[in-house]
Amino acid sequence: KALAHVYGENIITRVIRALSPVVSEVLLIANDARISDSTHLSARGDVREGLGALGGIYTALLWARERNAPGIMTVACDMPFLSSELLARIIAVATESHSNVVAPESGGKRGIEPLCAYYATTCVPAIEAALARDDLRMIGFHDSVNVMRIPLDDVRVYGDPDIMFMNVNTQHERERAETIAQERQGA
Secondary structure, eight states, rough: OOOOOOTTTEEHHHHHHHTTTSSSOOOEEEEEEEHHHHTOOEEEOOSSTTHHHHHHHHHHHHHHHTOOOSSEEEEEOEEEEEEEHHHHHHHHHHHHOOEEEEEEEEEEEEETTTTTEEEGGGHHHHHHHHHHHTTTTTTTTGSOOEEEEHHHHHHHGOOOOOHTTTTOOOOHHHHHHHHHHHHHHOO
């Protein structure tokens, strides 16, 4: 997914472009060497494979904790239309609120976008407890931490949430992303 192309460039390049202005370092959590080789970023594989997206968050948080960083801004590698401004807002809210998780609301099934969120390293014990009970849901540990939501109306200031949080998992979604990118380029 990360290497799929949308409007002439792979999605991971678009994600890195959105993240780079708002974080001091971009770390790639990927078990596929082709992805890390194509980006020339610092990369790590999951510390425990088979845990899905939560395993990636866990790995990134352990990395941040090793570096004495307070937390991570995480985004999925298949979101081609992220807003740097929204990412900066999430980080600002995390800094101001000292919340363990700061996530934007969306129209998605969870009500928030856990793959476009800030996670403090203080989430590690709660994630480990969720993993111990085989709960691999991205929000499976949220009841054990302080979660702050950025209201949907505030998110909309930065763009259409359905587009910003769009994941490209299928050929149909890639074609839709291509159409959106073409329309944006023509605007």
